[in-house]
Structures are given as C-alpha cells and as structure tokens.
Amino acid sequence: MSMAVGEDTYLTVADADAYFAARNVVGWATAPSVAREAALLQATTYIDGSYAFRGRIVDPGQPLSWPRRDAVDSEGRFLSGIPRxxxxxxxxxxxxxxxxxxxxxxERGGKVLREKVGPVEVDYMPDAVSGRSYPLIDLLLKPLLRSAASHEVKRA
Structure with missing residues (x-):
C-alpha cells in the first residue's frame, strides 16, 4: 500500500515506528506493516472527522485538515505544515x-436508567454519551482546536 503524508495520512509508518521506538512501545513494531499503514489511515480519518481546528485549509481541494493557514496554537504561535x-x-x-x-x-454509556439481569436488558438516559473517548488525543490536540476559550472537543 502506498500512503502519502498530507494526502492520506499525517504520519509515515517509518515516523510512527520511530515515535514508538523512542517510547519503548513494542506492540507497534510487532504488527505487520500493512496493519500499521491501515491503522495510520484510520487514525487520520478519525482526527479529521472528530476535531475542529483553528485556521483554514490551505487549498479547498486538499484531502486532509492540515496544513492550515492562519492557524495558531493556544500560545499564539503560528503553525505551518502538520503540527507535531x-x-x-x-x-x-x-x-x-x-x-x-x-x-x-x-454504545450508550454512563447514565443507566434501568438494568434488568435475566434476560439482560439495559435502558439508558436519553442524554447518555455514546461512543468512546480518547483523553490522551484530546490533550494532545486541545491547543490546536477552534474553541480556545472552553477547549471543547467536537466529536462526530
């Protein structure tokens, strides 16, 4: 599979390999190359679909959210290319x-309204949050998000 940074993904497999090697994460290196490529594609798609970044895309035809123009981080530093x-x-x-x-x-989670054990049945409050959250990702991307005052994460 051929992936291009800025077209398909935000990171090459080699760069991801180096990132995890520096952090002594063995599980990444033991995965087949095709699985690592697919995982990077899925991660990029998730980020682009879940977060609202500051600034504007450089080219209306670009496939990914980065690079952006007029993008600054929470400290006011201008961002170019794909931020670290x-x-x-x-x-x-x-x-x-x-x-x-x-x-x-x-899956609905958190606000169980009623739970029945046999046969199993669960009812959730209408405002129960669904889906998963990724707190580390939220922390990494927080300084780049549009809602600087509240640092809210926009999830799809």
Whole structure:
C-alpha cells in the first residue's frame, strides 16, 4: 500500500515506528506493516472527522485538515505544515486502532436508567454519551482546536 503524508495520512509508518521506538512501545513494531499503514489511515480519518481546528485549509481541494493557514496554537504561535501534536495524536490513535475499530457502533454509556439481569436488558438516559473517548488525543490536540476559550472537543 502506498500512503502519502498530507494526502492520506499525517504520519509515515517509518515516523510512527520511530515515535514508538523512542517510547519503548513494542506492540507497534510487532504488527505487520500493512496493519500499521491501515491503522495510520484510520487514525487520520478519525482526527479529521472528530476535531475542529483553528485556521483554514490551505487549498479547498486538499484531502486532509492540515496544513492550515492562519492557524495558531493556544500560545499564539503560528503553525505551518502538520503540527507535531497532530503527528503524535495520529500515532497514538493508530496504536489503539491496531486493537480494533476507533469508531465502532455506538454504545450508550454512563447514565443507566434501568438494568434488568435475566434476560439482560439495559435502558439508558436519553442524554447518555455514546461512543468512546480518547483523553490522551484530546490533550494532545486541545491547543490546536477552534474553541480556545472552553477547549471543547467536537466529536462526530
């Protein structure tokens, strides 16, 4: 499979390999190359679909959210290219993607209204949050997000 940074993904397999080697994460290196590529693609898709970044895309025809123009981080520093935080978030999500789908069918969680044990039945409050959250990814990307005042994460 041929992947291009900026076209398909935010990070090459070689860069992800180096990222995890520096952190002594063995599970990444033992995965087949094709699985690592697929995980990086899935991570990039998840990031682009889940987060609203500051600035505007450079070219209306570009396939990914980065690079961006007029993008600054929470400290006011101008960003060019693909920020290191986006690369790191892509790597971390790709590691998670090796273990399974990043956006599986939604499950209601947290606010159980009623639970019956036999035969099993669960009812959730209407405002129960569905889906998964990735706190590390949220922390990595937080300084790049549009809602700087509240640092809210936009999830699809």
């Amino acid at each position: 935080r986006v690369e790191h978030a892509t790597a971390e999500l790709a590691l998670t993607a090796l273990a399974g789908d990043l956006a599986p069918p939604l």
